[in-house]
Amino acid sequence: MNQHITVVGGGLGGLVAAITAAEAGARVTLLEAHTHLGGRARSTSAPYVANEGPHVFYSDGPHWNWLASRGLVPANTLSLTAARGVRFRHSGRLHRLPPAGVLRAAARRALRAPSDHSFTEWGTRTLGARTTRQVAQMMGVVTFDADPGRLAADFVWSRFQRVTRPGPPAVRYVRGGWQTMVDNLAARVRALGVEVHTGTRAHELPESPVIVATSLAAARKLLGDDSLATEGGRTVMLDLGLRGRSGDAFLSFDHDEAGFLERYTCVDPTLAPAGESLVQAQLPLRDGESKTRGLERMRPFLDAALPSWEDRETWRRASVAEGRSGALDLPGATWRDRPAVNRGDGVYLVGDQVAAPGLLSEVTLASARQAATLAVKGQVTRETMAP
Structure with a gap:
């Protein structure tokens, strides 16, 4: 095959999309507006190596194995000493255990929440008002929202169950900060023969098939599509x-x-x-x-x-x-209601705010792999049907 796919954006999603497409045999060109790859996955330089906000992976998700099998994520697991250092602030004080109601809620593994009611509305009836607020506030870590109770009940509850799952912690930290993973992804991209252009901003949409792996705001401008918006x-x-x-x-x-x-x-x-x-x-x-x-x-x-x-x-x-x-999914909405990965006419969208399942960065990885797979299949189909 002599397929050619352009990826716009060299962050986590763009790099994973480029790898996926190149591994499928496509020729790939990657365009990144900044002088360095990585986007929000980059870390600051030593001596303080900080990510842009809390960055972890969960090994119980499908994408961890994809990264680990390629040697892309040198990871630390939680030690017993670290696990003992978890604290919970409630009623103005720091405690070694969360509120009793939160513990009881975490034990209700079979309970399912609807998507057409807010978490506060559903939780107040199911868990009680106080516990509902405490669970909602705990989920600020994965929603980055000051009032998680206003969000869809299923959205909040499924994330609470993921974070509080029983058994060994599924959290994985990238040794050396996420910049280490960015460097590994970039090396893999180049080893696969991807043509990488940094400092190159796409002012117009390249010829399809094209994968747009930028922020939703940047994608909205590039595609001229005002519908590309979500909470x-x-x-x-x-x-x-x-x-x-x-x-x-x-x-x-x-x-x-x-x-x-x-x-x-x-x-x-x-x-x-x-x-x-x-x-x-x-x-x-x-x-x-x-x-x-x-x-x-x-x-x-x-x-x-x-x-x-x-x-x-x-x-x-x-x-x-x-x-x-x-x-963030509001009542009456699910991840399927976000902007679709497949935009039609050989254009595919990648990011943590598009219609793909998962938790935070998992949405980026899921949409990147899906977009690349669709782009490759789509071009194969077009070339096969050409007269």
């Missing part, structure tokens, strides 16, 4: 370098404010200078709330999980992520 989270993110202190939490869930905090050096000490910790915290912003106000509201959470953190601070980075943290 997304908005959160303030804070990265901190801290001098080490015995007793700092590893993971902290904030049942009071829907925040989340993670000390990455607990599983990968190489991410910060010796004797220091790299901490990432995020707090979903309310409507109209500024970054400054969000950081102020985050302070009690930081004080509880990381005592004297301001006196120990050695490095800081704060930012607001909007439309960069996956789609």
Whole structure:
């Protein structure tokens, strides 16, 4: 076959799409507007190697094996020491266990939630009002929304069940930060003969078949399609370098404010200078709330999980992520109602806000593999039918 497929965007989705298409035998050209590949999967340079927000994989998903089988993700698993460092803030204080109602809810593995009611509406009837709010706030970690209870009940409940699944933790951390994985993906892309052009922005849609693996906003502009829009989270993110202190939490869930905090050096000490910790915290912003106000509201959470953190601070980075943290399904909608991967006429869409199943980055991986497979099959069909 002498197929040619163009991939627009060199982030996680674009790289995976390029690999999938090239492994199927297609000639692939990848266009990336920035000078470096990776997009939101890139990490900062040493000595503080921070991802853009909380980044993990779940080994119980189908895409982990796809990455691992190609040697693309050097991963750390949770140690017993790290697992013991999980904390839960509720009623203004830090605890070793979540609220009792949350524990009872986590045990209800057979319970299924509808998609046509909000989580608050369904949960209040099923779990009780207090437990419903506590479960919803805990899911700020995967929704990046200040009021997860307003979202579709099935959307919130399925994610809660995924995060609280029994058995050994399925969470996997990429050693050296996600930049290590980006470098591995880029090396695989080039080894497959993909023609990579960085610093090259696509101002017009290339000839099909083309895979658009950009943000939804950029895809909307490139395709001239105003329908490419969906609900997304908005959160303030804070990265901190801290001098080490015995007793700092590893993971902290904030049942009071829907925040989340993670000390990455607990599983990968190489991410910060010796004797220091790299901490990432995020707090979903309310409507109209500024970054400054969000950081102020985050302070009690930081004080509880990381005592004297301001006196120990050695490095800081704060930012607001909007439309960069996956789609949110409102009542009456499911992931199938998001913008479709197949846009017709040989155009395919990739990203964490499109119509593909999964949790956060899994949506990107699912849509990337699906888009590449459709692009290859679509061109084979067109060439076979040509006179």
